[in-house]
Amino acid sequence: MALDMRYFEEMEAKIPRGKVRTRFAPSPTGYMHVGNLRTALYTWLIARNAGGTFILRIEDTDQTRQVEGATELIYRTLAECKLDHDEGPDVGGPVAPYIQTQRRDTYGKYARLLVEKGHAYYCFCEKTESEEDAGDFDRGEDPCRELDPAQAQARVDAGEPYVIRQKIPREGTTTFHDAIFGDITVENKTLDDQVLIKRDGLPTYNFANVVDDHLMGITHVVRGSEYLSSAPKYDLLYRGFGWEVPTYVHCSPVMRDAQHKMSKRHGDPSYEDLKAQGFLTEAILNYVALLGWSPRGELAEREIFSLEELAQAFDLEGMSKSPAIFDLDKLTHFNALYLRAMAPEEFARVAEPYIRQSVKNPALDAAEIAALLQARCEKLTDIPEKVDFFDALPDYDVNLFANKKSKSTLDSSKEMLSAAVGMLANLPNWKPEMIHDSLAGLAEGLGVKNATLMWPVRIAAAGKAVTPGGAVEICHILGREETVRRLKLGLEKLS
């Protein structure tokens, strides 16, 4: 059966041209790790920076690794991160479908085309089992490579199982160009005749990727640097078809430490995990963007970028060649910066659920508590343990009342507290200014520095050495009645 050349012409005709087109092409394995997210981000940034098109393609050619709900996780994550795609399985587009298993027929046709062109061949060898010990595996000379084409075709037609392999030249070298790494040359004899079409009829990643990237008009192929060593084979594929080679952008990995990539297996956090740990999406994206890319020139010292600003500033020049270690401390710092930069109302909104985890009493104002927290937490998950004293006074040690720096002793505390209780109980109102001014006035009247009075009041009110906010704020939130009660309790402790 002859190949229908019109099919290929029609496919070619559909390819959009003239604009930058990039694609994020995850396989749905149920997990968005940080390196993946960063690749998606860079891919999106390249498209947006150029006013181009960003495409989502699902690479599900490995039927044994399908994970339920994995595709949904990808959609959800991209949406949450605001990495919007212009074309994809859910929104369609000019080169649909965008799911590889739905393109299955296409790959077979192109593989046959490549066989005709002499750059691929049918292989009937038994599947080799012993590849596990990847030490020194050599497939050796494949007899199928030199099979007579007509004969091979006859065996295929007779229903004999086969795979299609790429026919790599035995001699010479192949040089390809990468936008980050520059020109890379390898000897062809180090390249193997990789499988293009598997025995089950589905394409391998290596083949599907090349065919789809071409047919979808992808101009910049962004992927992890683990594909760098297969890139010459992809180049040979493009050339075999007579296609234009896209710009390769191979990104160095995100590492857990100097010798290990971030991985699920080692319990390294995924995007979802980080969210659950109290990190903000914006902070994660900002941090991750700078792990492997940095602005140059004028912007070289800048670290805080919104997505829009990143899209504006992004360039391939700033991409790093070496692996980068993921540093939770620095992400935490970015998160703290984002938290502090939020409008107070916005912060109160996101903080409230965390506050309510330990402050159940509805009489206590969450927004007012949030105000104390904004400069004092780096992650939202820091919140609950910081505000636990509002609901219930901890059973604290009386020695907390002694503090050298504040010139506070057990004796002075007793005196300060009894003066404060009397005064606070009779304040004309319970406004923060009133509490503050009266307490400050009292300290002045007693001839002590503010801290000497404020320290025991805060300790008695909170029962903790370290608290968000000072005596005035805490008393105000607690309310007069509860404040007076706690101060009296403190007094009892001291006597």
Added chain:
RNA sequence: GGCCCGGUGGUCAAGCGGUUAAGACUCCGCCCUUUCACGGCGGCAACACGGGUUCGAGUCCCGUCCGGGUCACCA
């Protein structure tokens, strides 16, 4: 092991032949202060090593060492 790639403070990094080698995180001091934070100021700390090339090398070349990737009918 073969092939490919990388190597500036503990971490992320700027640097593209001439700089006192930026900046950020971490850590440590000091100031501010009603505890803690925030904020401000200051400090510790780096060009893996050896050869070249050059008047001059973190920057260019070679070698060594170290690290990573890859060598699947996985992606």
